[in-house]
Amino acid sequence: MSFLLKYKQLEEKCEIPNENYTIRDLLDEMELSPQTVVSKQNGELVIEDTVIEDGDEIQLVQIIYGG
């Protein structure tokens, strides 16, 4: 059970650690604030409560930068 994570230059295959693992959980782990990032699942915008499924491509776009 894995998904492809795309974030800035990063493109990495990640394991899904548990059932009902959401994008919000992923953001927490990466220490990213849901306030500064928007998320796409397989190319479509989704909310953070979306559960990541096996084979998903999850792209995170940082939209707010400090300063």
Next chain:
Amino acid sequence: MQCSKCGNPKVIYKREQSGQLLCQDCFIESIEKKVIKTIKNEKLLDKGDKVLVALSGGKDSVTTLEILNSFRKMQVIDICAVTVDEGIANYRQEGVDIAKRHAERLGIEHKVVSLKEDYGITLDEIMEKENHRGSCTYCGVFRRTIINKAAREMGATKIATGHNLDDEVQAIMMNYLEGNTGNLTKLGAKTESKAEEFTVKIKPLREIPEREIGLYVVAKDLEVHFDSCPYAMQSFRGEVSEVINQLAEKHPTIKYSTLRGYDKIKNTLKKEMQKEYAHGRCKRCGEPASNELCKACFFLEELGL
């Protein structure tokens, strides 16, 4: 889960302040409607205006251009744009290129003005000098001067900037916390100066949270420059912004209530606190100035230029 407006199950956004759920199309429509409402309620546009958009290529200015362009398509206004190139290596060029592509795509008059051309020095070079001030202080002053000049040269009747809800609330709180009542009188959706040389400035995105603008450009697939300036660092504005965002987590309407509260006291503030406009001219460049030199020339002389 489904869109509160049309029932589409593909929800892309939850508005914390209202609990509203929105699909992509309804989200885009809600942003555009809200901006148009601000424009109408605050009377930001008059028929026949030529609006100069201060276009950095970032999300806020690109969204401003995109939505104002709907008024241009209806032939209510004309639009032109200016991009200021401060001369920040590895940062500004991409924004400039993106700005150019948007101007070309829409077929609008566009001009790129660099600090180097206008003042003979880049921001990077200023920051290498001894005893320099904070980078954002120079940026703010030079950018404002360049945009005001461009507005006159291009015959613009209004200048539109991309200030969003977060920017405006930060400015209200910062000026309040610093006791800067003079600057507090200058905020608002439309800032007018009594001096003819200053074009009226409008902020169409003033009621849109920053995050929603970020989501809007991604949802509409608009090309923008997402990056942070190498000089951006811990500033008072950053600290204030952090506190406000922290408060907003538990109190999701706080940014709107701060804005509404300010708008209620604004006229009184202006009447009581607004400083007399200085009618002087800068003896070095001829721009309007309250002292012998305008701010830009004052900084130049301070840098020995």
